[in-house]
Amino acid sequence: MDTGVNTAERNTGGRGGATAREVAFPCGDVVLRGDRWSGAGGAGSLLFLHGGGQTRHSWGAAARLLAADGWDCTTLDLRGHGDSDWAPDGDYRLARFVADIRHVVSRAPDRPVIVGASLGGLTALLLEGHHRVARALVLVDIVPRPRPDGRRRIHEFMARHLDGFASLEEVADAVAAYNRRPRRRNLDGLRKNVRQHANGRWYWHWDPAIMTLASGSRLPDPDEVLRAARRIDVPVLLIRGGRSDVVDHDGAAELLEVVGKARIVEVAEAGHMVAGDDNDVFVDAVRAFLAELRD
Numbered sequence: 001m002d003t004g005v006n007t008a009e010r011n012t013g014g015r016g017g018a019t020a021r022e023v024a025f026p027c028g029d030v031v032l033r034g035d036r037w038s039g040a041g042g043a044g045s046l047l048f049l050h051g052g053g054q055t056r057h058s059w060g061a062a063a064r065l066l067a068a069d070g071w072d073c074t075t076l077d078l079r080g081h082g083d084s085d086w087a088p089d090g091d092y093r094l095a096r097f098v099a100d101i102r103h104v105v106s107r108a109p110d111r112p113v114i115v116g117a118s119l120g121g122l123t124a125l126l127l128e129g130h131h132r133v134a135r136a137l138v139l140v141d142i143v144p145r146p147r148p149d150g151r152r153r154i155h156e157f158m159a160r161h162l163d164g165f166a167s168l169e170e171v172a173d174a175v176a177a178y179n180r181r182p183r184r185r186n187l188d189g190l191r192k193n194v195r196q197h198a199n200g201r202w203y204w205h206w207d208p209a210i211m212t213l214a215s216g217s218r219l220p221d222p223d224e225v226l227r228a229a230r231r232i233d234v235p236v237l238l239i240r241g242g243r244s245d246v247v248d249h250d251g252a253a254e255l256l257e258v259v260g261k262a263r264i265v266e267v268a269e270a271g272h273m274v275a276g277d278d279n280d281v282f283v284d285a286v287r288a289f290l291a292e293l294r295d
Contacts, residue, residue, distance in 0.1 A: 027104065054193070079097060094213070
């Protein structure tokens with residue numbers, strides 16, 4: 001995925017002191033920004049797409065580990081998220097995300113394995129179904145027909161905090177309440193997902209106009225996603241959180257029925273945020289899937 005503009009190099013910490021380069025991808029009306037870890041083994045490339053309201057940093061730990069296995073790993077901020085540009089016209093229809101990633105992949109030296117969570121997974125599904133650009137897909141807790149109550153809970157969480165937070169402690173409390181887990185002690189990682197404005201309050205690091213997408217008014221009909229999924233002819237791994245309220249057994253079974261080369265791995269103690277809830281188990285599942293691609 002070495003198709004972007006290299007803007008900087010820095011040590012990202014983590015195991016082995018892996019170094020990531022900041023990259024940028026002009027995509028018409030926006031520039032997408034991300035990080036790239038170069039793998040030494042020539043295994044191929046992985047492209048990571050985060051969920052709605054997240055940033056590329058949700059993949060940092062996984063990307064470092066998989067780069068150490070020899071994979072070139074690129075984590076992107078989607079349009080309107082993190083350090084990528086906000087849509088100048090406020091247009092966050094899913095088709096725009098698909099077009100952005102198609103542009104990125106079209107300039108890549110090989111067909112990447114695309115790892116997508118939630119919004120990123122829907123983007124990957126539609127992209128592959130319509131344009132067949134990937135070597136394989138890893139879908140992280142997303143299927144063509146997600147549970148309406150789970151989607152509604154995500155929307156309510158995002159909408160509840162548009163006025164910001166008085167402190168990082170408030171941010172941590174909100175995340176813990178959504179994830180239904182104890183509040184994290186180290187708050188430094190939260191700085192990658194929020195920004196402090198001049199008024200002293202902390203705000204999510206994404207464009208509030210994205211809420212028009214999160215409301216469902218701009219999401220595709222599940223039957224449209226299923227039609228795209230039926231066209232997919234590459235290996236697909238669905239990693240489902242055992243405690244997820246977004247992907248249930250019926251939704252997973254439907255995906256497995258329409259995609260002949262799909263399989264599922266369940267991370268028992270994880271919710272919708274699988275990689276964040278249990279990164280070690282998540283990475284192990286991805287590693288096993290990737291090993292089969294290399295055989």
